[in-house]
Amino acid sequence: MPRKMPTKKIAMKACKNCGALVPKEANICPVCGSNNFTEDWEGIFVVISTDSEIAKELKFNKKGTYAIKVSGSYIIK
Numbered sequence: 686m687p688r689k690m691p692t693k694k695i696a697m698k699a700c701k702n703c704g705a706l707v708p709k710e711a712n713i714c715p716v717c718g719s720n721n722f723t724e725d726w727e728g729i730f731v732v733i734s735t736d737s738e739i740a741k742e743l744k745f746n747k748k749g750t751y752a753i754k755v756s757g758s759y760i761i762k
């Protein structure tokens with residue numbers, strides 16, 4: 686039997702400034718230094734290499750895990 690993957694609400698919150706996903710206990714965003722977080726996020730986008738065309742295109746200059754949508758707004762446009 687295939688196991689179902691949890692689709693959202695894993696123990697992460699999203700930075701409202703840059704969309705980075707951080708553990709719920711984090712106080713400061715490791716990507717942009719903001720302390721403005723929300724648990725209202727959807728989707729996951731992983732930046733593995735900042736040299737990739739897509740990372741440049743989307744202006745992600747740090748590796749990490751980002752939410753696609755934060756508080757109803759798309760981080761990725």
Ligand SMILES: [Zn+2]
Pocket residue numbers: 700701702703704705714715716717718719
């Ligand atoms: Zn941030």
